[in-house]
Every structure is written in C-alpha cells, then in structure tokens.
Amino acid sequence: xxxxxxxxxxxxxxxxxxxxxxxxxxxxxxxxxxxxxxxxxxxxxxxxxxxxxxxxxxxxxxxxxxxxxxxxxxxxxxxxxxxxxxxxxxxxxxxxxxxxxxxxxxxxxxxxxx
Amino acid sequence: xxxxxxxxxxxxxxxxxxxxxxxxxxxxxxxxxxxxxxxxxxxxxxxxxxxxxxxxxxxxxxxxxxxxxxxxxxxxxxxxxxxxxxxxxxxxxxxxxxxxxxxxxxxxxxxxxxx
Numbered sequence: 001x002x003x004x005x006x007x008x009x010x011x012x013x014x015x016x017x018x019x020x021x022x023x024x025x026x027x028x029x030x031x032x033x034x035x036x037x038x039x040x041x042x043x044x045x046x047x048x049x050x051x052x053x054x055x056x057x058x059x060x061x062x063x064x065x066x067x068x069x070x071x072x073x074x075x076x077x078x079x080x081x082x083x084x085x086x087x088x089x090x091x092x093x094x095x096x097x098x099x100x101x102x103x104x105x106x107x108x109x110x111x112x113x114x
Numbered sequence: 115x116x117x118x119x120x121x122x123x124x125x126x127x128x129x130x131x132x133x134x135x136x137x138x139x140x141x142x143x144x145x146x147x148x149x150x151x152x153x154x155x156x157x158x159x160x161x162x163x164x165x166x167x168x169x170x171x172x173x174x175x176x177x178x179x180x181x182x183x184x185x186x187x188x189x190x191x192x193x194x195x196x197x198x199x200x201x202x203x204x205x206x207x208x209x210x211x212x213x214x215x216x217x218x219x220x221x222x223x224x225x226x227x228x229x
Contacts, residue, residue, distance in 0.1 A: 002156070036220075043118070043204050043220030044157070089157060100145055100208055100216050101170055104157035 003027045004092050006105035014113050019077040021108050023090030026071065030092040034102070035064060035075050038087040047088070048075070080112045117141050118221040120205050126227045127195055135190045135224045137205030145169075145210030146188035147218065148180060151202040163188055164210050192226075200228045 004025045013019045023033075031052040036044035050057040050064045050073065057064050063076045077084055090105040118139045127133055139146060147170070148160040161180040162170035168180070177193045192199060205221040 034217075041222065043206070043222050045220065046217045049217075087155075091157075100147075100162065100210060100218065101159050102218065103159075104149075106155045107157075 002106075003030075004090055004103045004105040006088075006090055006108045008108050009106075010109040010111070012111045012113065013080050015082055016079045019075075019080045019084065019110055019112065021075040021077075021088050021090075021110065023073045023075075023105055024071060025073075025092050025103075027092070027094065027103075028068075028071070029094050030103075032093040033064070033066060033073050034091045034093075035062075036089040036091060036104075038089060038107070044089055077110075080110075082112045082114050085110055085112045118205060118207055118219050120203075120221040120224050122224060123222065124225050124227075126229065128229055129195055129197060131195050132191070132193045133195060133226070134192070135203055135205075135226070137188050137190070137221055139186055139205075139207040139219070139221075141207055141219060143207040143209055143219075144185055145208045145216075146182065146185070147206040147208075148188065148190050149204040149206060149220075151204060151223070153201070157204065161188075161190075195226075195228045197228050200226055202226070 034049040035047040037047045038044040048062045066073045087107045089107045091102040121136045145164045147162045149157045163182040166182045179191045181189045202223045204223045206218040208216045208218045
C-alpha cells in the first residue's frame with residue numbers, strides 16, 4: 001500500500017517554461033512534505049519542503065504547493081533549466097513520528113530540453 | 115569532501131554469499147538511515163539509528179543486520195543473499211531533531227547485484 005504516489009513517471013519541458021511535478025498522498029496524518037532531486041549515480045538531495053500548516057513555500061525558482069483537502073502537492077520550477085533534468089522524489093513525514101521516517105514516492109524523471 | 119559516503123559503490127555477488135556495505139558521515143549528525151530502492155524505484159526505509167540506538171526497524175528479513183559502531187558509521191550486513199536483494203541501497207543521515215524539519219542527507223548509493 002503506497003501512501004505517497006507520483007503518477008507521472010516522466011515529464012519533458014522546454015527550457016524557460018514551467019515544470020509542474022505532482023504528488024498525491026493518502027495518509028491525512030502526514031504533516032511535513034519534502035521534495036528531493038536525484039541525478040544519475042548520486043544520492044537524492046533535498047530541494048524544498050512544506051509544513052502542513054502552509055499551502056505554499058517558495059525558494060527561488062522552486063515553489064511547492066500543498067492542497068490538504070485533495071491530499072495533493074506539486075512542485076513548480078520556473079523557469080526550467082537543462083540542469084534541472086533529474087529524478088524528483090516527493091516524500092512525506094508522519095505527524096506523530098519521532099523517528100524522522102520518510103515515505104517516498106517513486107519519482108518523476110524531468111527532462112528539460114534546451 | 116564527501117558528507118555521506120558509502121562503500122562499495124557497486125557490488126556483484128553470488129546467491130548465498132554474505133556481504134557488507136559501509137556508510138560514514140562527517141556531518142556530526144546523530145541519526146543515520148538505510149534505504150532500499152527497488153526495481154520499481156520506490157525508496158523505502160529499512161533501518162534508522164540515533165546515537166547508535168536502533169529506532170526504526172521496518173519489515174526487513176532478519177538476514178539484514180545493521181551495525182553502528184559509533185554515531186558516524188552505520189554499516190549494513192546481509193547474510194545469505196537472494197536474487198530479490200538486488201537493488202540500490204542508500205545511506206542517509208540527519209540531525210535527528212524530533213518534530214522538526216529534519217533534512218536527511220543521502221550517500222551516493224550502492225548498487226547490489228545478486229547473480
């Protein structure tokens with residue numbers, strides 16, 4: 001039973017345009033959400049996060065939106081750059097967890113074409 | 115200067131063998147993790163240690179045994195390797211602050227192939 005799902009395995013956008021990566025979750029007890037970026041042959045690196053008490057968090061070209069009623073979050077990258085081409089993982093943390101356990105989605109491969 | 119390092123990067127072995135993967139972090143973190151990324155690309159937590167104490171132990175076969183000699187190291191030993199153990203294994207570390215936005219830093223991964 002996968003509690004965090006990224007239903008689009010891949011996404012291709014043109015350089016300079018907006019990239020929108022989506023993530024859905026099923027557990028209403030999740031209270032913190034994160035996006036990680038992964039290049040081939042490297043480990044995931046933290047990109048941006050959002051607490052469940054907010055609906056938007058912005059960091060430069062990256063913005064994460066959270067819709068709790070829909071149990072949906074999205075990552076917007078504007079403008080997209082070729083260096084953004086990577087696998088993006090959505091992750092969630094349970095509110096009552098004191099262990100730091102993260103539940104990851106299966107990732108979306110983003111390709112930004114020059 | 116690598117923050118979280120894993121050795122080896124690639125490991126090819128026969129079924130039934132015993133192997134270990136080592137992980138070290140130089141970030142001064144208190145908590146370390148092992149994740150498995152299977153063929154479907156999901157990253158799943160296996161174990162977590164906080165200050166050498168086991169705090170997460172997911173439903174993992176007992177052929178997998180983590181060992182934390184100190185809080186900077188978390189090694190993963192696997193006995194009697196099976197074909198289904200083939201995956202990429204990631205080590206991670208974090209400060210371990212409870213209830214806080216605790217960023218996990220990942221190693222580069224170890225690709226294990228069991229023949």
